[in-house]
Amino acid sequence: MAVAKLVAEVLQGAGIDARLTRDSDIALGSTTSADLSAMAKLANLAGADVFVSIHCNSATDKTAKGTETYHYPGSIQGNGLAKAVHECVISALLRSDRGIKTANRC
Incomplete structure (x- = not known):
């Protein structure tokens, strides 16, 4: 939060x-x-x-770590924003890169 x-x-x-x-x-x-x-x-x-939507998740599985960024499927603008945010977060946090993904929650 x-x-x-x-x-x-x-x-x-x-x-x-x-x-x-x-x-x-x-x-x-x-x-x-x-x-x-x-x-x-x-x-x-x-x-x-x-x-x-910002999440700082935790897991008991030690292999589950890193940064992933999602955008709405098919959204060109969402994909562009996801890439820009993802690159900044990866370079700032120096965490494993879990990639850019899509999801539809509605």
Whole structure:
């Protein structure tokens, strides 16, 4: 949540109408999939041009590590944004590159 709030603050400082789908770590759905779908639906209702979902996940499997970036399937603009963000995050965090992927949560 702290990362999302900081990103929103930076974007707003640049004059971008950045909004958060929530302001605490309380999930909007009872499962991870339902939570992501609820957030995407809120973005769609707001008429957002871009939806960014930030996750700092953990796992007990030690091989599950690195950075991956998703975009909506078939979105040329989403793919371009995903590539730009992914390259910056990979170079800044120096984590394993798990690639750019697509997902549809709505």
